[in-house]
Amino acid sequence: MSKVLGAALAALLMSLVGVGGVANAALPMDYWMWSGEDVRPGSVGHFGWASTGGGDYQQLDECDSGVPMMCDLLTEETPIVLAEKTGTYPNGSSATWTYTVPGGPDTYIKSGGMVAVNITGESELLNEVGEPTAFVGIRDASGWVEYDETDEMASIEAMSAAGEPGDRQIQIGMKALSTPSMSYDHWVAPFAQVVELGDDVAPEQDLDVDQFDGIWVDESPLDIPVSAEDNGLGIKDVAAVGPKRNPAGPLDMYATTDQLGCEGNSDDPCPLVSPSGTKVTVDPSQLKEGHTFVSVGARDAAENVADSVNGYDVDLSIDTKEPAVTLGGSFTTAPGMVLDGPSYDLEVDAEDGDAVVANSGVVKIQVLIDNVEIDSDTQSCPVENCGMELDPEILPDNYANGPHQLKAKVTDAVGHVKTTTVDFEVDR
Numbered sequence: 001m002s003k004v005l006g007a008a009l010a011a012l013l014m015s016l017v018g019v020g021g022v023a024n025a026a027l028p029m030d031y032w033m034w035s036g037e038d039v040r041p042g043s044v045g046h047f048g049w050a051s052t053g054g055g056d057y058q059q060l061d062e063c064d065s066g067v068p069m070m071c072d073l074l075t076e077e078t079p080i081v082l083a084e085k086t087g088t089y090p091n092g093s094s095a096t097w098t099y100t101v102p103g104g105p106d107t108y109i110k111s112g113g114m115v116a117v118n119i120t121g122e123s124e125l126l127n128e129v130g131e132p133t134a135f136v137g138i139r140d141a142s143g144w145v146e147y148d149e150t151d152e153m154a155s156i157e158a159m160s161a162a163g164e165p166g167d168r169q170i171q172i173g174m175k176a177l178s179t180p181s182m183s184y185d186h187w188v189a190p191f192a193q194v195v196e197l198g199d200d201v202a203p204e205q206d207l208d209v210d211q212f213d214g215i216w217v218d219e220s221p222l223d224i225p226v227s228a229e230d231n232g233l234g235i236k237d238v239a240a241v242g243p244k245r246n247p248a249g250p251l252d253m254y255a256t257t258d259q260l261g262c263e264g265n266s267d268d269p270c271p272l273v274s275p276s277g278t279k280v281t282v283d284p285s286q287l288k289e290g291h292t293f294v295s296v297g298a299r300d301a302a303e304n305v306a307d308s309v310n311g312y313d314v315d316l317s318i319d320t321k322e323p324a325v326t327l328g329g330s331f332t333t334a335p336g337m338v339l340d341g342p343s344y345d346l347e348v349d350a351e352d353g354d355a356v357v358a359n360s361g362v363v364k365i366q367v368l369i370d371n372v373e374i375d376s377d378t379q380s381c382p383v384e385n386c387g388m389e390l391d392p393e394i395l396p397d398n399y400a401n402g403p404h405q406l407k408a409k410v411t412d413a414v415g416h417v418k419t420t421t422v423d424f425e426v427d428r
Contacts, residue, residue, distance in 0.1 A: 113193070199302035
């Protein structure tokens with residue numbers, strides 16, 4: 001029995017989600033399989049239960065009905081609304097679950113629905129003037145804006161309602177159609193509810209688009225800070241998109257997202273103001289080298305990209321390559337790299353970047369023999385692609401006969417180091 005009912009409920013829920021327009025909706029979506037704790041007033045910030053309209057309904061938190069097979073049909077976690085047989089239930093009296101949207105004033109209920117179950121007595125059903133009904137209604141400040149109600153609900157029903165901006169509340173429940181005249185009780189259980197939250201208004205963000213102007217970066221992960229505010233479902237993530245270094249095609253872009261760790265629904269709301277330190281981390285090694293950019297935008301839980309008064313594009317200058325070093329002079333042409341004369345010239349020519357791919361430029365050259373510096377020079381590189389030369393003199397008389405090692409070490413503006421090593425021998 002319970003397996004058959006469970007399958008039927010699942011099928012109806014899928015029908016509700018699809019036909020009711022909820023299935024194709026963008027996240028976020030609140031979906032509940034209610035437990036007794038969920039429906040106690042005040043236990044959930046945006047959700048409460050009440051009996052209204054003069055009815056004598058009660059809420060059961062567990063399956064202690066005493067009705068045969070009730071606990072087989074509905075699990076202990078499913079809340080049940082009990083209409084006591086001794087009560088009177090005027091038309092319009094109801095047991096109602098009320099859900100109010102989370103977030104800011106731009107959040108609204110886009111659509112919602114439920115699958116409900118009605119279980120009555122057996123032969124007494126023949127004496128019943130009318131079955132109770134189940135209903136789903138969406139309200140704004142002026143009252144009902146969308147309403148769906150069953151007609152003498154006999155067993156299992158699925159229903160839905162659609163809202164629009166400004167609709168902040170949905171009510172789901174059962175309503176008396178007439179006074180029962182039966183010895184058994186009426187039971188109605190909302191089995192599942194689905195509420196789609198809407199937010200059509202984009203956040204606003206403050207982004208310093210000039211924060212990396214004139215600064216070269218290497219391949220280390222780069223944090224781009226952003227601050228944003230939202231009056232709807234709250235800030236959920238910050239995304240960045242830019243030209244990929246090795247794209248598979250013209251539409252193949254580098255993309256990354258930093259999540260704020262929230263879903264934007266009532267159980268896991270997103271902040272209306274981005275916390276201090278909100279950022280997106282980009283990987284420069286995946287971006288086009290040289291002068292490039294990333295477009296950065298905060299997004300709310302409905303995936304609206306923030307409006308940005310300062311723009312979205314952060315310009316980057318990325319240098320991931322070591323400088324190139326060329327050695328020349330009489331030192332490099334000594335036969336067998338054996339130095340037996342009084343003096344030798346060394347020419348160190350360093351380059352970084354070219355007309356095709358700009359780089360940060362060379363800022364330092366060092367020449368060392370046996371790890372002891374014999375000459376060096378530094379420069380600033382105010383633009384890009386700066387080359388540099390150094391011409392030290394090698395004096396063999398300063399070194400003992402035997403093997404030695406020369407190193408030419410070149411550093412660019414982002415700290416990449418290229419070292420060229422030459423082994424030589426002194427034989428005076």
